[in-house]
Amino acid sequence: MTAEIIVVTSGKGGVGKTTTSASLATGLAMAGKKTAVIDFDVGLRNLDLIMGCERRVVYDFVNVVHGEATLKQSLIKDKRYDNLYVLAASQTRDKDALTQEGVEKVLDGLSEEGFEYVICDSPAGIEKGAHLAMYFADHAVVVVNPEVSSVRDSDRILGLLASKTRRAEKGEGPVTQHLLLTRYNPARVAIGEMLSVKDVEEILGIAVVGVIPESENVLTASNNGIPVIVDAASQAGQAYSDTVARILGEERPLRFVDVPKKGFLQRVFGG
Amino acid sequence: MGILDFLKRKPEATASVARERLRIIVAQERSTRGAPDYLPMMRNELLEVIKKYVHVDLEAININFERDSGHEILELSVTLPEGKQAARGEAKGEAKTG
Numbered sequence: 001m002t003a004e005i006i007v008v009t010s011g012k013g014g015v016g017k018t019t020t021s022a023s024l025a026t027g028l029a030m031a032g033k034k035t036a037v038i039d040f041d042v043g044l045r046n047l048d049l050i051m052g053c054e055r056r057v058v059y060d061f062v063n064v065v066h067g068e069a070t071l072k073q074s075l076i077k078d079k080r081y082d083n084l085y086v087l088a089a090s091q092t093r094d095k096d097a098l099t100q101e102g103v104e105k106v107l108d109g110l111s112e113e114g115f116e117y118v119i120c121d122s123p124a125g126i127e128k129g130a131h132l133a134m135y136f137a138d139h140a141v142v143v144v145n146p147e148v149s150s151v152r153d154s155d156r157i158l159g160l161l162a163s164k165t166r167r168a169e170k171g172e173g174p175v176t177q178h179l180l181l182t183r184y185n186p187a188r189v190a191i192g193e194m195l196s197v198k199d200v201e202e203i204l205g206i207a208v209v210g211v212i213p214e215s216e217n218v219l220t221a222s223n224n225g226i227p228v229i230v231d232a233a234s235q236a237g238q239a240y241s242d243t244v245a246r247i248l249g250e251e252r253p254l255r256f257v258d259v260p261k262k263g264f265l266q267r268v269f270g271g
Numbered sequence: 272m273g274i275l276d277f278l279k280r281k282p283e284a285t286a287s288v289a290r291e292r293l294r295i296i297v298a299q300e301r302s303t304r305g306a307p308d309y310l311p312m313m314r315n316e317l318l319e320v321i322k323k324y325v326h327v328d329l330e331a332i333n334i335n336f337e338r339d340s341g342h343e344i345l346e347l348s349v350t351l352p353e354g355k356q357a358a359r360g361e362a363k364g365e366a367k368t369g
Contacts, residue, residue, distance in 0.1 A: 159304045192284025203293045
């Protein structure tokens with residue numbers, strides 16, 4: 001059996017790639033899928049913090065690629081979900097530590113271990129790390145903020161996904177592209193201060209797979225090292241759950257994209 | 272007056288500005304996507320040559336690269352300025368006066 005490989009990418013930094021990788025991987029595990037999430041950001045390891053396993057990293061991705069540790073030794077088992085594993089990035093400063101052959105070996109190894117999904121958390125930019133993260137992907141989740149530089153960069157990334165991936169080079173059919181709009185603020189959209197879901201969809205020419213509202217729960221979750229999807233009471237958590245369901249083929253309407261209607265008391269007293 | 276202005280102040284609806292700017296830049300970048308890396312350099316050199324005859328700036332030169340099945344099309348258009356100085360030379364290729 002071959003694992004489905006999903007790259008989480010964006011071009012621009014700070015738009016929520018690692019937050020998204022952590023929540024998608026956790027959501028897939030919650031849905032019963034054996035899932036691994038890999039941090040491709042060599043030199044700037046961070047997924048471990050968001051997943052809350054930073055003190056349990058012994059071996060990392062580069063150790064496996066260089067044969068200094070086995071895949072089994074390097075995979076960190078999640079505390080909450082038995083079928084969820086993390087492979088941390090190396091803190092080495094050597095940018096050439098990862099190779100295409102090395103990455104392929106690790107991904108093949110994960111398939112052999114019976115993993116159904118592998119999430120590749122891409123570094124920002126379009127350099128080697130980002131290229132390697134997307135190269136073997138079957139699906140791509142392009143994380144975009146409703147903001148000009150992020151939208152432009154994601155269009156660059158969509159172009160690269162269509163040309164610089166194994167699927168594109170070998171003519172194996174395109175990488176499935178999913179657009180995920182994060183840090184969405186419906187109130188600012190309503191008064192014309194922020195690009196809307198429709199604007200972003202029209203500019204980039206693809207539909208969104210999910211919209212994650214700007215939420216204070218995201219910071220709380222990262223402070224605690226618990227992916228926000230685990231916080232089922234939060235809107236961001238619920239929006240990520242919807243996104244995972246859609247990736248798995250379920251149809252769900254978008255939530256949290258409109259300004260909530262104020263109740264009578266709120267209208268009278270404000271707030 | 273200042274206080275009244277402040278009270279009346281409405282947030283500017285800048286999303287429409289963002290949308291228009293993005294539409295244009297995304298379309299432009301898509302049109303040169305997959306094009307050879309030498310394109311910007313070639314554009315600058317062409318500009319130098321054209322400048323010998325006509326006074327134009329960089330924005331007057333538009334390069335489009337298209338890939339059809341089997342063949343590639345490099346389309347170059349130069350917008351010549353209005354007025355007398357434009358008459359010094361004849362620009363070849365797809366040229367229009369605007």
